[in-house]
Amino acid sequence: MYKVADKEETKSSLQQIVNWSKAKYRYRTFESDRQIPTRSKILYLVHQGAVKLMAKSNFSGNYHLEEDKNTPEQPQESFLGFVGEGQLFELVDGAKFEINAYAQIDETSVLWMYWHELDNWPNFRREVFAFFRFQQQRKLLAIATLSQRNTIDRLYGFLSLMIEEHGIAYTNKTQPNQANGYYLPWSITHAEIASAIGSTRVTVTRLLGELREQGLIDTYRSHYFCLPPKNP
Template identity: 50%
Template sequence: MHSSTPPKNNTRSFSTWHRLLDWAQEHYRYRTFAKDAQIPTRSGLLYLVQRGTIRLNGSAETEPPAYPHQNITPAEFQLQGGDETFLGFVGAGQPFEIVDRSPFTLQAFAHTDNTSIFWMYWHDLENFPSFRREILDSFRYQHQRKLLWLNTLGQRHTIERLLGYLTLLIEEFGEPCKEGYFLPFPLTHAQIASAIGTTRVTVTRLMKELREERKAILIKEDNLICLLSPSQPE
């Protein structure tokens, strides 16, 4: 694991977080979502992940195609990757916001079960001045990670984009295991393909190469991706 791995969010005081949760519940701004449920969002609000993981997708304003022989809902169409780009994750303790930029639409989904969020207006942060500074620092960190992501996507070879992308994800969200660090939630080949600009078939082939030839990753139980430590054999 690289030394750039960010520390877990241990700096926020328990008392501040407890006050925020109490405030959100008192104002009916706290909800828990099942896996793959879409989060109702609107521009101008600040969202904070209290538990679980949020998946961000971007799409153009197009309607799902009509399937005369299949009863496919818009949500199922999104889960199958129709006309959507996977943009990344927001983990517990992190903020996010959805900004409307027609004709593009950003959407948030609960990537794991029992994902809880609460939301507020930006001016509500005036009641929590120290937390406001923390939110701005978190967005600044997210911006720096996006620059690294863009640099990774600029790699000429798809396998380097793939490995760089997995490395960035596991650096940010990974948990230690005996082989190295692993992503604690599943990620489909279709979602990876959407993120790095290739096809699902290509990702499947290159994942096999990373496992069998480069010995860079392994797949743990429940299809969790593990990035092997340099000194660890597969």
């Protein structure tokens, strides 16, 4: 996973920033599923745990079409992605969305700062820059994935991107000399996946079955999604 302040020379900057944010009451720890209060123009760093970003849409009510009456009730929020330990986020509200952050797991700690305060830590600022550069590339791939017409392409692409970005290596115990697979270390429900890829829970469940049968997606310890090791 891509992290800021992962190198030796910036680890001390990170420690300074953590101390600074605690002294300024800009450091808070959340239990699982608690919403993290956010404001625009502030930079948030996930120091421990993981954060889940969700978008609440204000589309409904803009227009009324015959066909809309047949679609099931729109889910309230759609899943946008995770922000892991050592990663950053900044939220902005669009005209049509309110984007919110939630602690994904217990003991999720977040610190925050104004952008200009980054000038105090030039090394760290450089890593923040590199992180946003990296994110921009990942988001282009996410957009390309969500533009796919077949739901199974969006589903497989979405899970692959998430596991590529946040996955943790595991070894197949029965064949310890084989290549590693990668698993996503957080739970995500079929309903959340459906909200991310514009589908329904029922369809996601069915298509996950297909992907599993073909050995493209698997589960690790029964509730984490994983990409199986590539056959040599």
